[in-house]
Amino acid sequence: MLVSQVNYEQILSAGEHELVSEEACAAYLFALKWPHGFVCPECRHCKAYTIATRRLPLFECVKCSFQASLTSGTIMERSRTPLVKWFAAIRFMSSMDNGISALALSRELRLTYKTAWTMLHRIRTAMASEELDFPLEGEVAIHNDTYASPWYHGSLSPHPRESRVIVGATLSKAGEPERVTIQLVAREHWNSWRFNRSAIRHFMETRMDWKARLVYSPINFYASPRHKKRLSVMKDAARWLNNTFHGIGKKYLQSYLLEFCCRVNLSLAGRPAFHTISQICTDSRTVA
Template identity: 30%
Template sequence: MLGSLIEFDRMVATDQDCYDFIYKLKWPAGFRCPRCDHSFAYTISTRNLPLYECRDCKHQTTLTTGTMFNKSRTSLRKWLQALFVVSSTEESINAVQLADMIQVTYKTAWTMLNKIRMMISEYDRSHLLTGFVEAKLEVYMKQPLPTVDSLDKEQALIAASSTRPIQAPYFKIKLVKENQNPRQKLDPSVETGFVKEHVSPDLLQLTINRHCVNLPQSQDVMSQLAQSAFHWLNRNFHGLSLKYSQAYLDEYCYRKNVVSNANRSSLVHLLTLCLAQEPPRSPVPNWSDHELAAIKKIPVERSRIDWSTRYSNWKPADSVRSRITF
């Protein structure tokens, strides 16, 4: 990783190298005025960062105007280094590691990573699940040996994926904000809220498992996704508060959806997000009550656990036929 960073540094060794690199990503077909879309501009080079004045409407803009880098005291070169490191590491990176690698303070490194994750979260919110959608209730901060005290720290989440023919699956993991006990059946209002916010009405099939319990040696993809994300968080960040957990879960899914895709340049994709004039807008799914009620109910055999005794003395209940429903 360090060797790759040194090679990348040679590509952006000077400020002008950074400007040229960003210019090609921001305006791949040449300058476009953000106000009138005119294609010609005068370049004013008397400032540290080049200023472009539109020949038509005289509007002035820079490479960072309206982007995540705007008015940042951190140099563009440091930003490019940080984005390269984030997009190149398989396991992500924490602020201590980033500060050491690109030679900035811990506070600066934390701020940079936080802004990058916020942009990733915006990108994820702008992508609705469609095609064949599968979702499942899971437990965040799951305790291996349940006790009354430890279970109070757990949080409900919904892991979901969508697939379309000839396309790679798209994954989401969303913490449940409502008062949902993660060890109990998914509340219908929570289901409806998740569907309205993250699923497109233009879907082919929707399957939701309302229970967090998994059979031994289960091959359930959603359960494996949630478990893998939880291990990833503990392995790389060694404990995390709920306040920031959603941003990190969004980063984990982004890595599975984009960074691990060999057909894309993860650095270019991440930089394109950061250079967007406006953050990706979250579409508003237009679900009607009739459409929600018409979603197909799919019966599933599940081994459930009876939590009616409030965590204590629990035991597996008899296998029952549960319905995935709204």
């Protein structure tokens, strides 16, 4: 059977709540992977036969007989977990309120804790990689902030539990944040409340486009409302980390912070979170 003419627009615009069967999820994954129709990964030919004898269909190129799997190059590659559960996990991760912990996901989708943890880790890694692929552009304001779990009232002397971060934001003409990022700063790059110049330089090199410009932006208790939104990013992230996961250790903190920024940035850009995160998770350039 030849891959029939699929109505991609219809599939991609279908609500995420319609993804309730393996067939619907396979059609959605196909449309994410090949939004302009099948393309053979080997020879770029665009016609294929469907081999439907497996759990998920395979696509055999009419010209070179290469068999392309639906999940290769995606976060679902080599996973035996049904697609329905994968897309449900992405739906939880795209929820602006909380994201989800592995324990809650394992209960919600009846998975082992290990499977749930691995799924969320793969989704988070793809989201973090997408964030790092797009450095901040335009006029960028930065400030320092801290994270600790459980929370404590900061003092001038560094607390062993605390992590220091640089929060950066591309500002609109009105001074509102358009995109944000949070970078964990290594212990050797800060003293008391101040970062060394090396920390700022590292931030500029890794998180800012070479054409972007660092601008002075006041940070104090009486900051105007348009600044408060930017200044509260790390507080919101810390609340999320401590409420949803009861705190995150230093090993994984950076990728959780980028997961948080990914959701914030999709919301700031007015992009649909579920669909965009599904795209990120099925793009072989993001999924290393």
